[in-house]
Amino acid sequence: MSSRIVETATNIIVPFMILFGVYIVINGHLTPGGGFQGGVILGSCALLVYIVFGAKKRVKGISIFENIAFSNPFKSSQVFLKDISILENISALVFLFIGLSGIILGGFLFSNFIARGTPGTITSGGTIPFINIAIGLKVAAGFAILFFIVLEYIERRD
Amino acid sequence: MKVKIGFIIVLIFGILIFSSLRLEFGNDVGITAGMYIEKGVSETGAVNLVSSILADYRVYDTVGETIILFIAILGVSMILKGDKK
Numbered sequence: 244m245s246s247r248i249v250e251t252a253t254n255i256i257v258p259f260m261i262l263f264g265v266y267i268v269i270n271g272h273l274t275p276g277g278g279f280q281g282g283v284i285l286g287s288c289a290l291l292v293y294i295v296f297g298a299k300k301r302v303k304g305i306s307i308f309e310n311i312a313f314s315n316p317f318k319s320s321q322v323f324l325k326d327i328s329i330l331e332n333i334s335a336l337v338f339l340f341i342g343l344s345g346i347i348l349g350g351f352l353f354s355n356f357i358a359r360g361t362p363g364t365i366t367s368g369g370t371i372p373f374i375n376i377a378i379g380l381k382v383a384a385g386f387a388i389l390f391f392i393v394l395e396y397i398e399r400r401d
Numbered sequence: 402m403k404v405k406i407g408f409i410i411v412l413i414f415g416i417l418i419f420s421s422l423r424l425e426f427g428n429d430v431g432i433t434a435g436m437y438i439e440k441g442v443s444e445t446g447a448v449n450l451v452s453s454i455l456a457d458y459r460v461y462d463t464v465g466e467t468i469i470l471f472i473a474i475l476g477v478s479m480i481l482k483g484d485k486k
Contacts, residue, residue: 335471378463381467
């Protein structure tokens with residue numbers, strides 16, 4: 244589908260993109276960014292891989308991205324779609340669970356019930372980092388599903 | 402026809418520019434925004450004010466956004482996903 248140069252460059256770039264996305268999500272309460280922005284970066288990693296390698300085609304060369312991040316998405320496209328759908332649902336449920344546990348521990352829905360910590364450190368912010376991580380996973384999985392379904396539709400139609 | 406469209410475009414831009422000249426920028430931030438700026442860091446502990454508003458003060462808005470994204474994915478997968486036979 245694509246040339247060897249593009250495939251090699253993708254294998255090199257994608258781990259750094261994932262690292263950058265995770266950094267944006269985890270440092271969402273300290274630096275500009277947050278769950279949505281980092282999640283979109285992680286989802287665009289999936290889009291890059293789909294465009295370069297194809298949504299269905301099995302690729303022989305093993306990249307770091309295939310093995311670590313998405314647990315070999317080309318093994319079987321339907322299995323991968325199922326896995327990532329479960330990830331999306333679980334992260335949405337975690338997000339709502341944080342809000343519901345705020346009722347018990349803080350008195351009202353989505354109350355910030357964890358200790359604030361000193362502002363500026365990674366452990367500050369109470370529930371904000373956890374909400375950011377849940378939203379980041381949900382947005383990343385959602386965009387991956389979206390791109391996957393659309394590209395699979397295009398491949399099937401051709 | 403082209404003259405009419407051009408006239409309408411010039412009219413709209415004129416109205417926008419004329420009305421934007423009368424706006425006053427940066428004078429009053431309002432009670433709520435002032436409270437966020439003053440107490441945001443001490444109340445939420447997050448240095449990033451945008452994140453503290455999105456994930457603490459206005460978190461219902463974020464819940465709605467995630468539900469919108471979920472429904473969008475649901476619709477796309479219902480329309481475009483192939484039949485299993």
